[in-house]
Amino acid sequence: SDTKPILLTGASGNLGRMLTRELSAAGYTLRLTDIMPFPDELPKGTTFVKADLTESLAVVRQAEGCGTILHFGGVSVEKPFEEVAGPNLHGLYHIYEAARMFGARVVFASSNHSIGFHERPQGNQGKLDADCAFRPDGYYGLSKVYGELMGRMYWDKHGVENVNIRIGSCFPKPINKRMLATWLSYADLARLITRTIEAEKVGHCVVWGASKNPDSFWAADHRDRLGWEPQDTAEDYRTEVGHIVSDDPVEERYQGGGYCSIEYSRKD
Template sequence: MPAAPDKPVLLTGASGNLGRVLARELTALGWTLRLTDLAPFPDPLPERASFTRMDLADGVGLLRLAEGCGAILHFGGISVEQPFGTVLGPNIQGLYHVYEAARREGARVIFASSNHSIGFHERPQGNAAKLDVDCAFRPDGFYGLSKAYGELMGRTYWDKHGVENVNFRIGSCFPEPTEARMLATWLSFADLVRLCEAAVTAPRSGHCVIWACSNNPASFWGRDHRDRIGWQPRGQCGSVPRQGRPHHLGQPGDRALPGRRLHRDRLFPRQALGGGCLRSRLSRAPRQRARSCSARPGGKRRCCPGRAPPSPGCPAAAPRCWRPCRSAPTRMRASPAPS
C-alpha cells in the first residue's frame, strides 16, 4: 500500500457521489484532504479533512485553497449532459482555474474525464480490436465535449508548463453493476480509490490517460497508460442480476434491461439535436411523457402507438413504454374537428 502523501490533497466535487466515497476512503488511509464543492458536504466531516464551500468560478479562492497542496483531484463540475451554457462555466472555466492553481503550486492534476469523450465510436464486435487511448475524440454531447477539452488542456499544461496530469476516462462507477452495458464499463469503488492512490503517489506521470474501468472481460477498451502509475484493477464484472438470472453483454438485436436502453452498435445512443448532435435527455423527457398515453372515452387510457405498458395500467406521467403492443393501432387517431 502506498504511503500517504506528504502534502495535503485538494478534492473538488467533494459533495458528489464519487467525491464522498473518496473523502471517506482516502482519509481512512491517512490522507489530509481539503474538500470543496458548491453544495454543502452531506456527510459527517472525516478526520484529517476540511471543507470549504466554493464555486469553481472563483479562481482566486481556488488559488488560495490549493496553497501547499501536492495534488488536485478534480471531480467537480457538471457530471451529466446539459445545455452548452450550463456546461461552459464549471467544466471549461472551472477547469482552467484548477490548472492555474496546479501550475502555481507545482501540483499534479487528477482529472475525472469520461468515456463520453469518445462515445460515438462504435462498440468493438467479435474479434474487432478494442479502443486504445490514442483513438480520436468523438464526444457524444456537450458534456463529453467538455471532457475532451479537459484532456487537451492537460496535454497543453504538460507540454507548456510541465504540470503533470492523469486523466481517468471513467466508465460507470457505481457500487455494483445495474445494466448490461456495465459488463464492459463498470468501475468498482475500491478500484477507483486504488486508482487515485496510484495517480497521486506515482513518482512520475507526465500526461497520461487511463481507461477507468475494472477488470471486465467484456470491456470495450484496450491499451492505456496505467503502467506509468503502476495501477491494475482488481474488481471484475461478469454478470448483472436480472430477476435472479445473470444477464450478459448484449449483442445487436438484444433487448435492453427494463427501463434501460441498450444501444446496438455505439457506446451511447445516437440522438438528434438540430444538425445531428445530442439532445439533452432532460429536454426529451417531457415530450415522451406527453405522448405516453391518451385518454379514451369512459376514463380508460390507451398506450402510445405500437407500445405496451411496462406494468398493469399506464399512467399518463409514466415514461414511454418499451415493449411492442400487438393490439394497439399503428397510428394515433386524429381528434375530431370542433363542430
C-alpha cells in the same frame, strides 16, 4: 507517501464522497470543496469549503500547498452548452492555473463520453487504445475532451503533471448490459486514485477507468506508469443484468450509450 494535503473538488458528489471515506481512512490529509454542502460527517483532519469552480480566487486559495488536485467537480451529465461551460471549461482553467502556481499534479475525472461516438467493438476485435480519436457524444463529453487537451497543453508547456481517467460507469453495481463493458467498481477507482497520488512520474497520462471486464470496449493506455491494475469484474453480474438493453438502436450501437441519443437528429 505524499505528506502534502490533497485537494478534492466535487467532494459532495457520489465519487467525491466515496474517495473522501477511502482516502481519509488511508491517512491522507484532504481539503474538500464543492458547490453543494458536504452531506456526510467530516472525517478527522479534513476541511470542507463551499466554493464555485467558476470563481478563480476560491480555487486558488484552496489549492495552495497541495501536492495533488483530484478534480471531480463540475457538471457530470449531459446539459445545455451554457450550463456546462462555466464549471467544466472556465473552472478547469482555474484548476490548471492553480496547479501551475503551486506545482501540483492534476488528476482529472474524464469520461468515456469524450469518445462516446465510437461504435462498440464486436468481441475482442477493435477495442480502443487511449490514443484513439476523440469522438464526444455531447457538450458534456466535449468538455471532457477540452479537459484532457488542457492537460496535454499544461504538461507540454509548463510541466504540470496530469492523469486523465476516462471513467466508464462508476457505480456500486452495473445495472445493464452496457455496464458489463464500462463498469468501474468503487474499490478499483479508490486503488487507482491512490496510485495517481503515489506514482513517481506520470507526465501526461490517459487511463481507461474500467474494472477487469472481459466485455470492455478498451485496451492499451498508460496504466503501467501508475502501477495500477483493476481487480474487480462486471462479469460477476452477467446473469443479473446481461439481458438489460434499450430498444434505441443509437444507444446500443455506440459506446456512450444513452448520451448519444440525446437530441440525436442525424438521418442516415
